[in-house]
Amino acid sequence: MFSMKTLSGTDKQIAELIAQEQKRQVGTIDLIASENYPSRAVREAMGSIFGAKYSEGRPFRRYYAGMEFVDTLETLVENRVRKAFGIDETWAVNVQPYSGSPANYAVERGLLQPGDKILSMDLSHGGHLTHGSPVSLSGIDFKIAHYMVDKTTYRLNYEEIAKLARKEKPRMIITGYSAYPRVIDFEQFASIAKEVGAYLMADIAHIAGLIVGKAHPSPFPHADVVTTTTHKTLRGPRGAVIICREELRKQIFMKVFPGLQGGPHNETIAALGVALKEAMSPAFGRYARQIVKNAQALAKALQNYGFEVLSGGTDNHLLLIDVSKRGIAGKEAQELLEAAGIVLNRNAIPFDERPVFNPSGLRMGTPAVTTRGMKEKEMKQIANWIDLVLGEPARAAQVKKEVATFCRKFPLP
Numbered sequence: 001m002f003s004m005k006t007l008s009g010t011d012k013q014i015a016e017l018i019a020q021e022q023k024r025q026v027g028t029i030d031l032i033a034s035e036n037y038p039s040r041a042v043r044e045a046m047g048s049i050f051g052a053k054y055s056e057g058r059p060f061r062r063y064y065a066g067m068e069f070v071d072t073l074e075t076l077v078e079n080r081v082r083k084a085f086g087i088d089e090t091w092a093v094n095v096q097p098y099s100g101s102p103a104n105y106a107v108e109r110g111l112l113q114p115g116d117k118i119l120s121m122d123l124s125h126g127g128h129l130t131h132g133s134p135v136s137l138s139g140i141d142f143k144i145a146h147y148m149v150d151k152t153t154y155r156l157n158y159e160e161i162a163k164l165a166r167k168e169k170p171r172m173i174i175t176g177y178s179a180y181p182r183v184i185d186f187e188q189f190a191s192i193a194k195e196v197g198a199y200l201m202a203d204i205a206h207i208a209g210l211i212v213g214k215a216h217p218s219p220f221p222h223a224d225v226v227t228t229t230t231h232k233t234l235r236g237p238r239g240a241v242i243i244c245r246e247e248l249r250k251q252i253f254m255k256v257f258p259g260l261q262g263g264p265h266n267e268t269i270a271a272l273g274v275a276l277k278e279a280m281s282p283a284f285g286r287y288a289r290q291i292v293k294n295a296q297a298l299a300k301a302l303q304n305y306g307f308e309v310l311s312g313g314t315d316n317h318l319l320l321i322d323v324s325k326r327g328i329a330g331k332e333a334q335e336l337l338e339a340a341g342i343v344l345n346r347n348a349i350p351f352d353e354r355p356v357f358n359p360s361g362l363r364m365g366t367p368a369v370t371t372r373g374m375k376e377k378e379m380k381q382i383a384n385w386i387d388l389v390l391g392e393p394a395r396a397a398q399v400k401k402e403v404a405t406f407c408r409k410f411p412l413p
């Protein structure tokens with residue numbers, strides 16, 4: 001448990017809420033594909049005194065005094081990003097974005113003019129809000145055309161995407177998703193983008209840790225710009241990174257600061273540095289591969305219980321199942337499983353006929369349970385509980401007790 005000695009003495013209310021949240025996390029199984037538990041070392045850096053420092057500007061070109069250690073820190077972390085992704089100085093790195101959404105918007109506004117066209121994956125097929133959803137500024141500022149997954153395989157169909165790109169002539173193509181369980185062929189995307197004269201942006205928020213751990217192919221050198229969050233499979237603090245070809249640096253980085261942001265969160269940058277050092281270790285490579293093995297084991301076990309796993313399985317950290325075939329809606333399934341201590345989210349599935357608020361699918365991911373040390377055997381157990389609870393909802397309370405006992409064997413970092 002993280003010590004809260006000082007906090008408990010000064011603010012019992014907040015200390016109590018943190019303690020309750022910690023208890024919830026310890027006693028439940030987290031299958032939310034975008035979540036993970038950073039190490040203690042990462043959390044220590046997150047709570048460090050770097051948070052007290054303002055540092056608007058770029059390293060060694062600041063608007064504030066007192067920069068000697070912040071400049072060294074930010075430069076070190078930028079270089080660790082290059083090392084982790086195996087790229088050189090021809091790639092410009094910015095570790096200042098507060099999170100994935102502003103990072104994506106900075107890139108879009110940096111490379112495009114309002115009214116320009118983006119070609120991206122439809123939200124209900126696995127894309128992200130910031131890839132041009134009508135409720136996101138990205139969908140308000142730009143014209144959007146969407147590609148979808150194939151109706152029979154539920155996979156990307158590169159020929160169809162190429163056809164659409166020729167027809168739509170976008171200025172930017174976005175790849176990288178929130179709910180796509182298969183390998184992305186960045187090289188094919190790059191060749192499509194090149195043919196139509198579009199920038200290729202790869203948003204690797206979900207799979208960054210798999211890429212660094214060599215459990216998924218890299219978007220380098222194929223994409224023109226890569227964005228990522230740092231808190232999902234990469235297991236760092238909440239934040240984001242933009243990496244672009246050196247020649248695009250100015251127009252993109254100006255949109256981060258002063259375009260969208262003020263002072264960088266230096267404590268987050270410090271914690272990202274720690275996470276990157278961890279991610280470059282052999283143990284992290286094993287972790288990344290285990291995430292995938294666990295997702296595949298979970299998919300297989302669920303299939304054995306008769307669940308439909310979309311696209312037939314997974315190559316990465318997540319999977320989608322269609323629960324509507326079992327006569328249950330996504331929202332109800334999510335709530336029942338939460339009552340049993342299994343935390344995941346309902347999700348639209350491609351070509352979903354149900355409303356977004358109560359769709360047909362569930363999304364499950366294995367980064368967090370793998371951090372706790374769970375393996376294939378535990379995935380089978382989890383699938384068994386999912387089947388029990390969705391088949392017989394009255395069992396939720398009993399399963400919740402079993403889950404709490406089971407979780408004791410797998411402590412949080």
Ligand SMILES: Cc1ncc(COP(=O)(O)O)c(C=O)c1O
Nearest residue numbers: 034099100101128177178205229
């Ligand atoms: C693919 C993708 N990009 C961007 C984001 C946005 O990140 P944030 O929630 O940090 O703004 C997410 C978040 O889940 C995501 O899945």
